[in-house]
Amino acid sequence: MLMGLYNDWVVVVLMMIGFYIVIAHGNLIKKIVGLSIFQTSVFIFYISMAKVDGGTAPILAEGIQQYSNPLPHVLILTAIVVGIATTALGLALAVRIKEAYGSVEEEEIQKKDNLDC
């Protein structure tokens, strides 16, 4: 049970770690890192889903009968690109926020916003 679903456990643990960081941390950079971990866990989930026991890479060759499913791998390539774009945009925003507010801590930003109102 535990070993058979090893990958799934890793996925769930990583997902929760990432999600927790996003919610609990006030530092904008840490939030982005948490978000990345959260997304990565989903990538692992897709990739392990595609693995077929005893299957190899899906390249046609003599003497090989079983192949892993390549489709989820391809999907995840796309998702990785999306993830990179999101991280890059998030970090760029964090830089701009630092310039505008002089801080990347959620609490301080909120405090400065409340002063503006």
Place this chain on the structure above:
Amino acid sequence: MLAHLPILQVIVPLLAAPLCLFLTRPRLVWLFAIIVSGLAFLISSLLLQQVMTSGTIIYELGGWEAPWGIEYRIDQLNALLLLIITAISTVVLFSADTSIRKEIPEDRHTVFYILYLLSLAAMLGIVATGDAFNVFVFLEISSLSAYALIALGKDRRALWASYQYLIMGTIGATFILIGIGLMYQMTGTLNMYDLSIRLPEVEQTRTVFTAFAFVIVGVCLKLAMFPLHLWLPNAYAYAPSIVTAFFAATATKVAIYLLIRFTFSVFAVSLSITHLPLQMLFVVLGLVGIFVASTAAIYQTSIKHLFAYSSIAQIGYMIVGFSVTSVAGLTATLLHLFNHALMKGALFLALAAVVYRIGSTQLSQFQGLGRQMPVTMAAIVIGGLSLIGVPLTVGFVSKWYLVMAVIENGWWPVAVLILLGSLLAVVYVWRIVEAAYFKPALAGTETIKEAPLSFLIPIWTLVLANIYFGIDTRLSVQVAQAASQSLFGVSP
């Protein structure tokens, strides 16, 4: 050429976006964007016409047969959404040039139009595609361009709002990705139509329930359903005015489309409604959303915030109509979706005109504007009346259908609550009217003039559409009814 309309709908704005870089002058880019958006509108009108006469259009990308290839599947529901998005986008673009000249630095104008076209293409893609993973990709393109567009706002709080939206939006999109993965694991297919055939075989498994839960929560985050709406008010309030007008009228509508598509087409009604307490959950959350958001709207001091909260309340009405799960209820939701796009498009565009003239949307600054900008303020009043649901406006039509659908289902208390919710709308619209018409103008504001024609023409196009579709409901009701009938599998 006509056979390729479904792909042209998406590919034209998608290819046009990078082409903007080659046009050196922002003015040229603006004209180019209008032409592209107008072309998209033309295509969506043709598509709607085709669908209404000859039924669902299936387009296989690259000639690869589904479920191996990706297919675009346009039925009445998609065609209606495509029409709303392209129409609003085109109308809003007309005022874009004037508006962003005051709100965005000159060197970023080209970037603005690129992002605008990208987000347009992505929204059209979400609606047109029949492939679940394709939905995720387009969803992320639209969200990423949305974050960047919001961050273009003048106020530094725009950055913070955009960042918060990025966090929430990415969590939502990743949830949808998990849901799609679980579905793929159970069925081995990503094609939505194919999924709808294969899912019933494995319906009673925990994996499918989990997939459903992830997809629904992810979509609800995107559509800002109460209590997942926290990102919306600031994002709308601090984004450049044109962006707000475009998104308020289209972005949440696309998410509602996804909710309908996933609950009714991909997961059969039997799973979504019978086995899970979704109906109860949605009717309660919808109603609470209406009341909480409307009350919050009453206490806002900035008009953009006020209408942003009002948008959340209007989403509540759509969710209530959705939760009735009858043909009538869904018709009401789709009608409200169409009508709300017209109302909020008109209102936020009128606010853009006000921002252009007075540079602020604080309620206190609105004093006496009824005399200084009579044409713009009249548009806000008519839009507000439509929001309340006064007869002869579109708001009345959709509330009428919604209340009828709820009563047909025997939910009297819900019908009463919907009407009470409309009373709250009276309060917040009245606050604007009071400030604009019954208070003396502030000192030093005598020089404020009426908004230029580049604002007034698009605003009044939308306002007149508000009135026209409030009287002649044939087009909107017919399409909405046909769409909801086809979702329930009833032949018209």
